[in-house]
Structure formats: structure tokens, C-alpha cells
Amino acid sequence: MAAGRTRHQNGDSRQRRRRITPKATPDSQPPMPSGAKLPAAGEQCLQQALHAHQNGRLDAALRGYLAVLEHSPSHATALANLASIHTRQSRFQEALACYQKALQSGDTTPELWFNHGNLQRRLGQGAEAAQSYARALQLNPRLYPAHCNLARLLLAQNRQAEATTALAAALTRFPEAPELLRLYGDALYHQDDAAAALAVYQKLAALQPDQASTYNALGVAYRASGQLQNAEAAWQRCLVIDAGHVVALTNLGTLYRLQKRHEAALVPLRKAVALQPGDPDCVASLACTLIDIGQISAALALTEPALALRPEHADLLGMHAFALVQQARIAEGQACLAKARRLKPANPVAIGNSLFSSLYSDQLDAPALTRLHQALADSLTDYPHPVSVQEPVGSAAATFKAGDKARPFAQRRVQRQQRPLRIGYLSPDFRAHPIGFFIEPVLQQHDRDRFHVTCYALPHAADSHSERLKSHGHRWRDFEGCNLRRMGETIRQDGIDILVDLAGHTAGGRMDLMACKPAPIQALFLGYPYTSGLAAMDYLIADRHLIPAPLEPLYRERVACLAHSFLCYQAQPGTPEVAALPALTHGHITFGSFNNLPKLSASCLDLWAGVLSAVPDSRLALMASSLADAGTRQRFRRHFIERGITGERIDLLPPVTPLTRFLAEYGRIDIALDPMPFNGGTTTCDALWMGVPVVTLAGQGFMSRMGVSLLNTLQRPEWIAADADGYVGIAAALAADIPRLQHIRSTLRAQMAQSGLCDAAGYTTGLERIYLEMMRI
Structure with a gap:
């Protein structure tokens, strides 16, 4: 299930990163010509000072302007030019005093206000600088540098709407000014108006067909608009013009990674890091790609020295944490994520990574996890959500805005006419992914007379399974290229009664969207094995084995319980037949687990070492993507050796593809060991379907009771242990009874096929009953 993968949205942040740097506008205009009338001696001093200033003899010019001020202490030209010299010589306070005195003289010019604004900006007086630029433009609306500097200042202050307005006005006077167009595109982009930004960048590209940075900006806007092929072409064009454009290399590589084209991604990303080895964004993007293909040690070798140079870079900290978690170094990863959150307190990515990885920890009990989830989920309501839209016609629910706490459900009854109930499923995993597999029977079985279903596909690498899910005929909304506002507006305009999130805090999920309450009733289902922590999430769909009443x-x-298990398993096409019991040919028992490596906590490995000690000559086979990495294999093998288990008894295997080959690997395992505290979901179902019994240890939290749910539904409670000793005892007893293992191997698939785990019709009917009950409360 989705709970088995680590969340990281590094790709999105890289796509948004652009260095579109306009040419710098000078901090000051050239020396101002003489202004107010002076006595002859004063005029002579002024002309000599101007001549010296223009020829770079600043000390002589300074003496001349001071001489002018002896004749006329408030002479604006002398004061302004004296301020300019003070600025060039880093005497900023003296310069500021001169500008202020000049402005009080009444003999002001647009250039004087402009230069005053430049100095104020340099001194960090942003609001005052904006006022000075605005005053300069009132006096001379065609003062081009003032338009540019005002826009840059407003953008730097995150005053995007004001910058957009100012730039739109400037472009009426300078409609083809590249610098203004670039700034205007930036302002629109940062207001999440990618379509408008794209139009501006396209105009800029027509004006500057050989400007590399323009094509990089085009690529970013295309990417944000969901036009991935055009984004790729724009970045490739950028690199034709400038083969060393580091940001375009990084963006192109990140796009390839998000499309699962990992080998292609490595080429531009490695080149970017070679060109700028200290750039934290380049390093983070390359590290993420290496992690995706299981090269964890190589990723850490990148992030560790980069963090030594940039220890306060939040995205780099997050990527370093991602690599640590993939080696099951959960406490170290959590420490990095906590630091990243301090740097970006309400960032949804840092929050999601922190919460999801916390489920792997064997140091946090269930109450501590609950407190952490509620505290961090509450901070999502502090994030600047741009959602505020009207409730669709026909719904009696109140309009919810970002940051609202979920109201008591009894106050949010939804009045609907005699029409099908509108259900929305939100997920980034409508593809060949556990959630894509588990939701398919539901989409096949839904009663279309009573339920109208919309699938909201968050950005993901679509594949043939995505097309298969679409073929089931429900309404499909692709959210590729959609910002938060557009997603929220779409869901509201569709009049969804119940929005069901299938991702939670896992990769690609949008808990920030759920926090905005785009539907009157919201539920968490399938994809996240704990509480969301959100006040805006009304229901968690589970079962009574997962969440007994005392644990609610x-x-x-509010917990809504299915009659059997929370999962419904559907074998995929091409699934191999059950293999013969391997112990018969190997002469020993092989225990195994094909779960993701972060689930293998130190406590879990200690427990499994106990199993191996209790069953002499037995072996343990582990398969996970991270085990493609030699350094990671060495860490795990050392853990067992330190506990008295010789290295040759441990088989550490990289994953195999496709799914049919992966499932065939269960032919090497006699007994599967469920990890703890984070149980298997998909992996447990796969093992059972391939005839392999699974031993599990019952815990407290959802993620620690998935094995309890699956085995009880299968009517195999004898494989559920209440404590560590019981776990070892069950595994040893199974290992000692080869005939029993043979019988289980030959009958388990049929038993599973006839159980509630594979009853798609009954499962979906039960789910629909829950939806109707939600509407009645």
C-alpha cells in the first residue's frame, strides 16, 4: 500500500526554481545637472564639481559640492550628487541624510526620488524605497529604471499582486521591454497563474530567440501548466543555446525523474553538479534520483558535504533525511526533518515527510505519534492556501476557507436531492502502484445508479494501469499543472458530497488541499495507515481489527469500519502459480520479507535475529530497492552479525521487475516475517496469495495492526503474536512442521480467494454503506 513508500516532493520545488535575473539597474543616475540658480562663485564651484564627477575624480567632486552648499545649503543638485558619492564610497548614512535634505528643498526631480529609493533599498528600507520609486514615476512615468527597480523590490517583498499591477502599467508604456516582460512573467508565475506567465514568456522568447534563460522560464511555465512535452523541449532548447545552464539541466533531469526515466535523468543532473558542485538544489535533485534507483550511499556522499557548506538549506536537509530513512536510520532522519521544519515551519512537504517517516519509528508509541500528527497537521492551516471559492449550487454546506477548523460533523449535514451520491477519490497513485491496484475493484464494482464517482488524479507518472482505471468509465479529472486554488475550485464546482483521500502524508499527497475543506465531508482511506491529524478530515475508513473501539x-x-479487512486484494494479470515449498529442495527453512527497508527497525531486526536463533540452519531473505546499494547491504548484514547470526545466513536482494517476476521470488521463501512497528500491507497480501504463511506481531497503531486485520479476515489468527516471544514461537513452530507448511502452500491461495480479502463485490457494497451512513449523520 502507499504507506510503504517514503514521501518526497523534491521534484516540484526544483521545477519552480528559476534564475531569471534581469540586468542590474544602476543604483544611481549620472550626476544631476545644475538646478536652482546660484551666485557666480557657487555656479563655478558646481560646474567644476560636475566635471570632476563625470571624469571619476570623486574626491575633487565631493569638495566642489561641499563648496556649493556653503553658498546654498539646500541646493538639491549638490546634495543629490554628494549623496551619490557618499553611496559609492559606502558612507550610506551620510548619503541618506543628503537625499532627505535635497527632497526637503522642494526642487525635486524623478531622478532624485529614484536614487533615494535605490539607497533605501540597499539599507533594507523596502517599504520606503517602494514609495520613493512610486514618487519618481509620478513625476516621470517613462523613467524605465524606476519601473524595473520597483517591480524587483515588490517581488522580493513577496508583494506579488502589487508587482503584477505595477508591471502591467509599465508595459503599457514599454510593451516590448524584455526586462519588464521577464519580471511580469515571474510575478504572474508566483501568483500561481502559470497560463498567463506562459503567454508572457512566449512573447519574450519571440523577442529574444537566443536567450537561454527565457527558454528555461518557458520550461518552468509549461511544466506548471501540465504541458510536459513542451517543458522538455523548452529546456532542451535552452541547453542548445547554453549547454552549461545549470538550472535548466536540473529542471530537465528532475522532469525525467518524475517520469521514472531515471537513467536519462542522471545525465543532466550529474552535469549540473559537476558545473556547480556546491549548489544545494542540484545536489538534492541528483541525490533524489540516486535514492529512487537504490543508490543510497552515493546519495549520502552528495548530501553530507553539501550540508557542511549549507547546513541551513531546508530542501537539502529534507533530501538527506530521505536517504537516511531509506537505510532505516529513522531517528537521524527525523532529526534532519525537525531542523527543516524549523526553517520552513508550515511547509507541507517537510510536514508530510516528518509524519510519514515517524510511522517507521520504534521509539515513538501510538499516543506520541498521535500528538505529533495533530500538532504538525494543525500547522498546515497556517500555510498560505489560496483557496476561497463558493459552494456549488444545490449544496447546503457552508463555504470553507483555508485555515478553517473542521466543524462538528452534525453541523454540516448535506442536503441533496434524489440523485446519486457524488464521491471523489483524490490520489497521485492511479497507476501501477498498490493504491492503483487496491482501488480498482472498487471502481469496477460501484453501483452507478446510486453513486457518481470522480477520480481526481494528482500529478504522477501515468502508465498502462492508469488507462485501465480510466476505462472503468468514471469521470476523470487530471490535476497535472493545477495549483491549489484550481484544484479546490474544481472539486467544489463538481459538487462532491464526500471527498476520499487515498494518499495522506505520502509522496504526492495533498493534505494542504484537504485542510482547505473543498468538500463538505472528507475521509481518509487506503493510502495512509494512521490518523491524518487534520481537523478537516471527518472520517478514517478502517476495520475493527485495525482499530478496536478502545483504540479510537x-x-x-471518526472511525468508520468495514465488515472485514480494510483491503481488498485482486491478483494482477500474469501472476505466477504457487511454487513448491523451497525447504524440500534447499534442506533448510527460509524466512523472508520483501517490505521496504525503512520498515525494518532495529527492534524488528532484533526480533528476526531471535527467530533465526530459534531455528538453527534457517536463512533470512530480504528484498528491497535500497538493498541494491552495497553500503546499505553492509549495514544490515553487520546488524545480524553483531547479534550472533553469521552473514552467510542472510540473503540481501535487490528488487526485480516486472511484478510477475517479483511475485515469483516468493518461491524462495517458506515463511514470511511481518515487520514491526510498520507492518506490510501489499507485501503481506502478495505473500499469502503465493502460498506463504505470514507471522505478525499485534501492536497499537493502524500501521502496527495491518497484519492482524489481514490474517483475521483470512481466518488465520494463529499466525498473530501478542508479544515478541509469541512471534518467535509461532515462526519456530511453523518451521518445525514441514508437512503443515506443504499443506498451507497448496491450499492458502484458494482459502484467500474465498475469503473477505478477495470479495470485491461485498467489499464495495460495505464501503458504499459507509458513505450512505456518513450522509445520514
């Missing part, structure tokens, strides 16, 4: 206080949501 651990969850912020």
Missing part, C-alpha cells in the same frame, strides 16, 4: 481515541477522525 488515537485518531482525530
Whole structure:
């Protein structure tokens, strides 16, 4: 299930990163010509000072302007030019005093206000500088540098709307000014208006067809608009013009990574890092790609020295944490993520990574996890959500804005006419992914007379399974290129009664969208094995084995329980037949786990070492993507050796593809060991379907009771342990009874096929009953 993968949205932040740097506008205009009338001696001093200033003899010019001020202490030209010299010689306070005195003289010019604004900007007086630029433009609306500097200042202050207005006005006077167009495109982009930004960048590209940075900006806007092929072409064009454009290399490589084209991604990303080895964004993007292909040690070798140079870079900290988590170094990863959150307190990515990785920890009990989830999820309501839209016609629910706490459900009854109930499923995993597999039977079985279903596909690498899901005929909304506002507006305009999130805090999920409450009733289902922590999430769909009534206080949501298991398993086409019991040919028992490596906590490995000690000559086979990495294999092998288990008893295997080959690998395992505290979901179902019994240890939280749910539904409670000793005992007893293992191997698939785990019709009917009950409360 989705709970088995680590969340990281590094790709999105890289796509938004652009260095579109306009040419610098000078901090001051050339020496101002003489202004107010002076006595002859004063006029002579002024002309000599101007001549010296223009020829770079600043000390002589300074003496001349001071001489002018002896004749006329408030002479604006002398004061302004004296301020200019003070500025060039870093005497900023003296310069500021001169500008202020000149402005008080009444003999002001647009250039004087402009130069005053430049100095104020340099001194960090942003608001005052903006006022000075505005005053300069009132006096001379065609003062081009003032338009540019005002826009840059407003953008730097994150006053995007004001910058957009100012730039639109400037472009009426300078409609083809490249610098203004670039700034205007930036302002529109940062207001999440990618379509408008794209039009501006296209005009800029027509004016500057050989400007590399323009094509990089085009690529970013195309990417944000969901036009991925055009984005790729724009970045490739940028690199034709400038083969060493580091940001375009990084953006192109990140696009390839998000499309699962990892080998292609490595080429531009490695070149970017070679060109700028200290750039934290380049390093983070390359590290993420290396992690995706299991090269964890190589990723850490990049992030560790980069963090030594930039220890306060939040995205780099997040990527370093991602690599640590992939080696099951959860405490170290959590420490990095905590630091990243301090740097970006309400950032959804840092929050999601922190929460999801916390589920792997064997140091946090269930109440501590609940407190952490609620505290961090509440901070999502502090994030600047741009959602404020009207409730669709026909719904009696109140309009919710970003930051609103979920109201008591009894106050949010939805009045609907005699029409099908509108269900929305939100997920980045409508593809060949556990969630894509688990949701398919539901999409196949939904009663279309009573339920109208919309699938909201968050950005993901679509594949043939995506097309198969679309073929089931429900309404499909692709959110590629959509910002938060547009997604929220779409869901509201569709009049969704119940929005069901299938991702939670996993990769690609949008808990920030759920926090905006785009639907009157919201539920968490399938993709996240704990509480969301959100006050805006009304329900968590589970079962009574997962969440017995005494454990409901651990969850912020109201718990809605299915009759059997929370999962419905559907074998995929091409699934191999069950293999013969491997112990018969190997002469020993092989325990195994094909779960993701972060699930293998130190406590879990200690438990499994106990199993191996209890069953002499047995072996343990582990398969995970991170085990493609030699350094990671060495760490895990050393853990067992330190506990008295010789290295040759441990088989550490990289994953195999496609799925049919992966499932065939269960032919090497006699007994599967469920990890703890984070159980397997998909992997447990796969093992059972391939005839392999699974031993699990019952815990407290959702993620620690998935094995309990699956085995009880299968009517195999004898494989559920209440404590570590019981776990070892069950595994040893199974290992000692080869005939029993043979019988299990030959009958388990049929037993599973007839159980509630594979009853798609009954499962979907039960889910629909829950939806109707939600509407009645």
C-alpha cells in the first residue's frame, strides 16, 4: 500500500526554481545637472564639481559640492550628487541624510526620488524605497529604471499582486521591454497563474530567440501548466543555446525523474553538479534520483558535504533525511526533518515527510505519534492556501476557507436531492502502484445508479494501469499543472458530497488541499495507515481489527469500519502459480520479507535475529530497492552479525521487475516475517496469495495492526503474536512442521480467494454503506 513508500516532493520545488535575473539597474543616475540658480562663485564651484564627477575624480567632486552648499545649503543638485558619492564610497548614512535634505528643498526631480529609493533599498528600507520609486514615476512615468527597480523590490517583498499591477502599467508604456516582460512573467508565475506567465514568456522568447534563460522560464511555465512535452523541449532548447545552464539541466533531469526515466535523468543532473558542485538544489535533485534507483550511499556522499557548506538549506536537509530513512536510520532522519521544519515551519512537504517517516519509528508509541500528527497537521492551516471559492449550487454546506477548523460533523449535514451520491477519490497513485491496484475493484464494482464517482488524479507518472482505471468509465479529472486554488475550485464546482483521500502524508499527497475543506465531508482511506491529524478530515475508513473501539481515541477522525479487512486484494494479470515449498529442495527453512527497508527497525531486526536463533540452519531473505546499494547491504548484514547470526545466513536482494517476476521470488521463501512497528500491507497480501504463511506481531497503531486485520479476515489468527516471544514461537513452530507448511502452500491461495480479502463485490457494497451512513449523520 502507499504507506510503504517514503514521501518526497523534491521534484516540484526544483521545477519552480528559476534564475531569471534581469540586468542590474544602476543604483544611481549620472550626476544631476545644475538646478536652482546660484551666485557666480557657487555656479563655478558646481560646474567644476560636475566635471570632476563625470571624469571619476570623486574626491575633487565631493569638495566642489561641499563648496556649493556653503553658498546654498539646500541646493538639491549638490546634495543629490554628494549623496551619490557618499553611496559609492559606502558612507550610506551620510548619503541618506543628503537625499532627505535635497527632497526637503522642494526642487525635486524623478531622478532624485529614484536614487533615494535605490539607497533605501540597499539599507533594507523596502517599504520606503517602494514609495520613493512610486514618487519618481509620478513625476516621470517613462523613467524605465524606476519601473524595473520597483517591480524587483515588490517581488522580493513577496508583494506579488502589487508587482503584477505595477508591471502591467509599465508595459503599457514599454510593451516590448524584455526586462519588464521577464519580471511580469515571474510575478504572474508566483501568483500561481502559470497560463498567463506562459503567454508572457512566449512573447519574450519571440523577442529574444537566443536567450537561454527565457527558454528555461518557458520550461518552468509549461511544466506548471501540465504541458510536459513542451517543458522538455523548452529546456532542451535552452541547453542548445547554453549547454552549461545549470538550472535548466536540473529542471530537465528532475522532469525525467518524475517520469521514472531515471537513467536519462542522471545525465543532466550529474552535469549540473559537476558545473556547480556546491549548489544545494542540484545536489538534492541528483541525490533524489540516486535514492529512487537504490543508490543510497552515493546519495549520502552528495548530501553530507553539501550540508557542511549549507547546513541551513531546508530542501537539502529534507533530501538527506530521505536517504537516511531509506537505510532505516529513522531517528537521524527525523532529526534532519525537525531542523527543516524549523526553517520552513508550515511547509507541507517537510510536514508530510516528518509524519510519514515517524510511522517507521520504534521509539515513538501510538499516543506520541498521535500528538505529533495533530500538532504538525494543525500547522498546515497556517500555510498560505489560496483557496476561497463558493459552494456549488444545490449544496447546503457552508463555504470553507483555508485555515478553517473542521466543524462538528452534525453541523454540516448535506442536503441533496434524489440523485446519486457524488464521491471523489483524490490520489497521485492511479497507476501501477498498490493504491492503483487496491482501488480498482472498487471502481469496477460501484453501483452507478446510486453513486457518481470522480477520480481526481494528482500529478504522477501515468502508465498502462492508469488507462485501465480510466476505462472503468468514471469521470476523470487530471490535476497535472493545477495549483491549489484550481484544484479546490474544481472539486467544489463538481459538487462532491464526500471527498476520499487515498494518499495522506505520502509522496504526492495533498493534505494542504484537504485542510482547505473543498468538500463538505472528507475521509481518509487506503493510502495512509494512521490518523491524518487534520481537523478537516471527518472520517478514517478502517476495520475493527485495525482499530478496536478502545483504540479510537488515537485518531482525530471518526472511525468508520468495514465488515472485514480494510483491503481488498485482486491478483494482477500474469501472476505466477504457487511454487513448491523451497525447504524440500534447499534442506533448510527460509524466512523472508520483501517490505521496504525503512520498515525494518532495529527492534524488528532484533526480533528476526531471535527467530533465526530459534531455528538453527534457517536463512533470512530480504528484498528491497535500497538493498541494491552495497553500503546499505553492509549495514544490515553487520546488524545480524553483531547479534550472533553469521552473514552467510542472510540473503540481501535487490528488487526485480516486472511484478510477475517479483511475485515469483516468493518461491524462495517458506515463511514470511511481518515487520514491526510498520507492518506490510501489499507485501503481506502478495505473500499469502503465493502460498506463504505470514507471522505478525499485534501492536497499537493502524500501521502496527495491518497484519492482524489481514490474517483475521483470512481466518488465520494463529499466525498473530501478542508479544515478541509469541512471534518467535509461532515462526519456530511453523518451521518445525514441514508437512503443515506443504499443506498451507497448496491450499492458502484458494482459502484467500474465498475469503473477505478477495470479495470485491461485498467489499464495495460495505464501503458504499459507509458513505450512505456518513450522509445520514
